[in-house]
Amino acid sequence: MTGPRPLKVRVGNAYMARLQYAATKDPKVTEGFMRVAGLLDRPDALMRPAMLRRVLRHAVLRPAPGAPLPASARAPGTSSTA
Numbered sequence: 001m002t003g004p005r006p007l008k009v010r011v012g013n014a015y016m017a018r019l020q021y022a023a024t025k026d027p028k029v030t031e032g033f034m035r036v037a038g039l040l041d042r043p044d045a046l047m048r049p050a051m052l053r054r055v056l057r058h059a060v061l062r063p064a065p066g067a068p069l070p071a072s073a074r075a076p077g078t079s080s081t082a
Contacts (some may be wrong), residue, residue: 018062022062029055
């Protein structure tokens with residue numbers, strides 16, 4: 001597709017980025033994501049109110065895209081430059 005992405009697509013992509021970050025911090029989000037990825041649950045399971053709350057709780061802590069990780073979050077022996 002060429003041209004600007006519709007609002008629905010931009011919102012969906014933004015939510016998925018936040019959900020993937022939240023899945024690294026919250027085992028319930030990880031479980032829900034893996035159940036959908038494994039085709040055990042429908043994709044709308046990721047939009048249920050309880051899941052939305054969990055994702056949005058972690059969204060405020062999500063680093064900006066492209067921002068270097070703090071030293072405490074990097075693997076030992078790695079630097080902030082790619």
